[in-house]
Structures are given as structure tokens and as C-alpha cells.
Amino acid sequence: MIDYFEKNGAHQCPKDVNPAEWMLEVIGAAPGSHADQDYHEVWKASKECKATQAELEWMEKELVKKSQDNFERGEFASSLLFQYFFVTKRLFQQYWRTPSYLWSKAILTLFSQIFIGFTFFKADRSLQGLQNQMLSVFMFTVVFNPTVQQYLPTYISQRDLYEARERPSKTFSWIAFILSQITVEIPWNFTIGTLGFSCYYYPVSFYRNASFANQLHERGALIWLFCTAFYVFTGSMAQLCVASQEVAQSAGHIASLLFVLSLSFCGVMVTPNNMPGFWKFMYRVSPLTYFIDGVLSTGIANSKVECSDYEFVTFTPRSGQNCGEYMALYIDAAGTGYIKDSGATVKCSFCPASSTNAFLKMVSSNYSHRWRNYGIFLCYICFNIFASVFLYWLARVPKRKAGS
Known part of the structure; x- marks a missing residue:
């Protein structure tokens, strides 16, 4: 557009001016401006006008010769x-x-x-x-x-x-x-x-x-x-x-x-x-179930629990046994927990969990499900998109x- 007007007598478009505003000024459409020439007559005498007329005449003569079946009659001009x-x-x-x-x-x-x-x-x-x-x-x-x-x-x-x-x-x-x-x-x-x-x-x-x-x-x-x-x-x-x-x-x-x-x-x-039994289905369909389970199990699994002093359960062992002997059967049955000092005979300090996997089990989480949970979470994203x-x-x- 700038080239067309400049070669047809308009003053040069400054680099820091909006081209649309410059064009309106050239043709006299901007407030306080006037056109130096009749641009309708300029267009009719231009080679661009002649090329456009030639194109229209060709389309009028040649396109009607072609069968309508040769045209792609789609809803849009371009492919999806x-x-x-x-x-x-x-x-x-x-x-x-x-x-x-x-x-x-x-x-x-x-x-x-x-x-x-x-x-x-x-x-x-x-x-x-x-x-x-x-x-x-x-x-x-x-x-x-x-x-x-x-x-x-x-x-x-x-x-x-x-x-x-x-x-x-x-x-x-x-x-x-x-x-x-x-x-x-x-x-x-x-x-x-x-x-x-x-x-x-x-x-x-x-x-x-x-x-x-x-x-x-x-x-x-x-x-x-x-x-x-x-x-x-x-x-x-x-x-x-x-x-x-x-x-x-x-x-x-x-x-x-x-x-x-x-x-x-x-x-x-x-x-x-x-x-409640009825609401357990919500646990299974909640996408955050799989997100939290996956992040938590990935973050803390397969590590040792180190109870704070106030988290130990204290008691006195049976006479003639130390703390390790007294709690051995219970720890074997429970599968978790440890004694702070297994050789103590007066006061036992017992931590209810020895592994972070035991904690995960208490909250129904499992490290082996981490990639499964990630895959299920991606399925929720795909469902949302579709x-x-x-x-x-x-x-x-x-x-x-x-x-x-």
C-alpha cells in the first residue's frame, strides 16, 4: 500500500508514523487534511487496475469452461x-x-x-x-x-x-x-x-x-x-x-x-x-487421589522413620527380659516399629513405625503404584480435552x- 501511494504522487511515509493514518491523510480522509489529486482517477489509470481487470476477464472466460466437479467446494478456503x-x-x-x-x-x-x-x-x-x-x-x-x-x-x-x-x-x-x-x-x-x-x-x-x-x-x-x-x-x-x-x-x-x-x-x-461405603467411589474417581498418592509415595517411600522423643511409646519390660526380647514377637507380627535401645531392661522406648512404607500403608498409598498413578492422572487430562x-x-x- 505504501509503495502504491508513494509512486503515484504521495509524500513519503515517515518510519515513525502509523501507515494507516498516513494513508488516510494522503487521500484526504483524516481530519484537517486534503488530497492533492483524485485517487479514483489515479487508480483507473494505474497498471494495478489494468492487471485486475485482465484477471477478472480471464476468470470470466476460462472458469466457466471448467466443470463444477473440479472445484473443491469446502466450507473454508483452507484445510483444517x-x-x-x-x-x-x-x-x-x-x-x-x-x-x-x-x-x-x-x-x-x-x-x-x-x-x-x-x-x-x-x-x-x-x-x-x-x-x-x-x-x-x-x-x-x-x-x-x-x-x-x-x-x-x-x-x-x-x-x-x-x-x-x-x-x-x-x-x-x-x-x-x-x-x-x-x-x-x-x-x-x-x-x-x-x-x-x-x-x-x-x-x-x-x-x-x-x-x-x-x-x-x-x-x-x-x-x-x-x-x-x-x-x-x-x-x-x-x-x-x-x-x-x-x-x-x-x-x-x-x-x-x-x-x-x-x-x-x-x-x-x-x-x-x-x-462410608457409598462414598468410597468418590475416592476412586477423584483425580487428586492419584496425584497425591503418586507424589507422596514417590517422595517418602523406602526410608527409615526416625521418631522424635515425644513420639516414642514408653513402658517397662517383663522381668528377666530386655526391651528387644520383650517386643520381638510384636514387631514380627506387626511388621513395623523399632526399639530405641533394645538392650534396656528398665524403660523401653518404642516407635510404632520403622519404615516410611508402613506410614504409606496407613494412608492407603503404595510406592509400587507411582507410575500407574501418573498414567491415570494423564488419562484425566486426556478426558478433559476430549x-x-x-x-x-x-x-x-x-x-x-x-x-x-
Whole structure:
């Protein structure tokens, strides 16, 4: 456009001027400006006009000779893959150029996970320390609600723009729109999840529970995978809740309800063995069951319990026996526990657990299920994605009438 006007008598466009405003000034459409010549006549005399007329004449003569069967009569001018690629690229650019949403998510994660991490700073392997580590995993998930609430207005504004502009003009398909929304959220949530993992994992010091270097690397990597998956899950759940809703508030209420149900029955506040029979199914369907079970078992399994002084049970052994002999049968039957001084004969100090695996068993967690739990948690993410697409189609996409 700039080249066209400049070669047809307009003054040169300055580099620091908006080209659209410059063009309006040249043609006399801007307030206080006037055109130096009649640009309608300039266009009619230009070679661009002649080329356009020649193209139209060719189309009028040649296209009618071709059979209609030779034309691809699709709903859109480009393929779905082409639409998806460019809509996704545009959305990545939009997030990068207006990063307020990303900054707010990063700041929320940074401060909340640092607060949680240092609240349980260097939790030890006493019975209370293990409880604290379990509670820290439980608290890690509380960022779910504010993270969802941050995303909903962003999605609603993009959807309203699409449904008012791109959909009526057939610019691109609703499939490209919803898939691009899902795709762009995943890498950003993965990045934010890595930030959350760093601010949480090291202050709580899960790495101190590993006995060997290979365990340390595996545990750290798997907990990182769980943390990043949790943020991806949060984004997919937000999209699931808002896909069929008109306003962000309704979607927020649905997400809050689902989160409270998942958190209440994940096995931390009430173990599954103590739940009423009817409600045990909630423990099995809650996605947070598998997240908390996986992170907790990965973080503390296969280590020795070191009871604090106040956690030892004290008693006097039978006459003629030391503490180790007196408690040997009980420890063998229970499979856990240890005596602080097995040779003592006056006062015995007994710790009810000798291994973190015994603690995990009490809360219905198992280290051998860690990768299974991660796989199940990924299945929830996949379900959210497919359900989001289906609900958007069901509630928001105009349906064609039969025969049309």
C-alpha cells in the first residue's frame, strides 16, 4: 500500500508514523487534511487496475469452461490443518505480546508454592514430619481455584471475538479455535508447573528421603512430571468447565465444586478405609487421589522413620527380659516399629513405625503404584480435552438442519 501511494504522487511515509493514518491523510480522509489529486482517477489509470481487470476477464472466460466437479467446494478456503497451525501461531503471539495473564499465573505460583514449601521447610522423617510432608502435597493443589479463575476471562474474551467475527465470516473452523486454545495452554502450564516444582520440592526437601543417587534422580524427575501434569490438568479442567458456559462465573462455580469434591475425597482428610461405603467411589474417581498418592509415595517411600522423643511409646519390660526380647514377637507380627535401645531392661522406648512404607500403608498409598498413578492422572487430562471439544460442539456450534 505504501509503495502504491508513494509512486503515484504521495509524500513519503515517515518510519515513525502509523501507515494507516498516513494513508488516510494522503487521500484526504483524516481530519484537517486534503488530497492533492483524485485517487479514483489515479487508480483507473494505474497498471494495478489494468492487471485486475485482465484477471477478472480471464476468470470470466476460462472458469466457466471448467466443470463444477473440479472445484473443491469446502466450507473454508483452507484445510483444517492449515487453519489450526496459523490460529495456534497467532494465539502464541497474542500471549507473548500481552503477557499479563502469564505473569499473573507465574506470580501466583511463585508466591503460593514458596509459602507452602517453606511452611514445611526440611520436614524430617518423624511421624509428624511424614504427616507434614503429606499435608504439603495436599496444600500444593490449592492453587487450582485461583489458576482456573485467572484463565476463564481470557478464554471468554477470545471465544466471544471468534464467535462474533471469525465464525460468521468463515475465517476458520471451530475445531481450529478450540484445539488452538488447548494446545497453547499446555506448554505454558508445563513451564509454570516447572516453576512451582522448584519452589516447592526443594524447600520441603523430598530429596533427603532418597537412600541412593539413582533413587534421588528418579524421585525428583517423577515429582516434576506430577507437578507439571497438575498445572496442565488445571488448564484442561478450566476449559472443560467453560466450554459450554456463557459466562465465566458459571464455569468458575462448576470448577470450584468439582475441586472441592476431589479434594475432600482424595484420602488425606479421611482415609478410604474410614469413608462410608457409598462414598468410597468418590475416592476412586477423584483425580487428586492419584496425584497425591503418586507424589507422596514417590517422595517418602523406602526410608527409615526416625521418631522424635515425644513420639516414642514408653513402658517397662517383663522381668528377666530386655526391651528387644520383650517386643520381638510384636514387631514380627506387626511388621513395623523399632526399639530405641533394645538392650534396656528398665524403660523401653518404642516407635510404632520403622519404615516410611508402613506410614504409606496407613494412608492407603503404595510406592509400587507411582507410575500407574501418573498414567491415570494423564488419562484425566486426556478426558478433559476430549470432553471440552465435545461440550463446545454440543453447546456452542450451530447445527446444520437435515438436508441442508
